[in-house]
Amino acid sequence: MAAQLEKAYPGAAASLREGMEETVTVIRLGIPELLLGALRSTNAIESAHEKVRMASRNVKRWQNGEQVLRWAAAGFLEAEKKFRTVKGFRQIPLLIDALHKCLHPQPQQEETSITA
Known part of the structure; x- marks a missing residue:
């Protein structure tokens, strides 16, 4: 997805790449969806x-x-x-x-x- 965004929206692509590891980590913790929604957004x-x-x-x-x-x-x-x-x-x-x-x-x- 980041590669697709790179040309038209380089800032969005960079944000996506930057937050990928943290997002996966937050999901892996298995916390409830409501709190997960708040934590996976910057x-x-x-x-x-x-x-x-x-x-x-x-x-x-x-x-x-x-x-x-x-x-x-x-x-x-x-x-x-x-x-x-x-x-x-x-x-x-x-x-x-x-x-x-x-x-x-x-x-x-x-x-x-x-x-x-």
């Missing part, structure tokens, strides 16, 4: 980044890195006002459990047979 992140761009668009001369961080923080605080509840937020404990199991898999016990 819209919330892109929206927050747009607010940062809007907050800092009139700055013509950056003095230092700390100023950049302050403006970014101001933009994210502005974006936070527009955040709504994540659909499926009640299922987040299931996500936490799935992540914990993924990070700390239980060692499989070997079957031992006792013969007399």
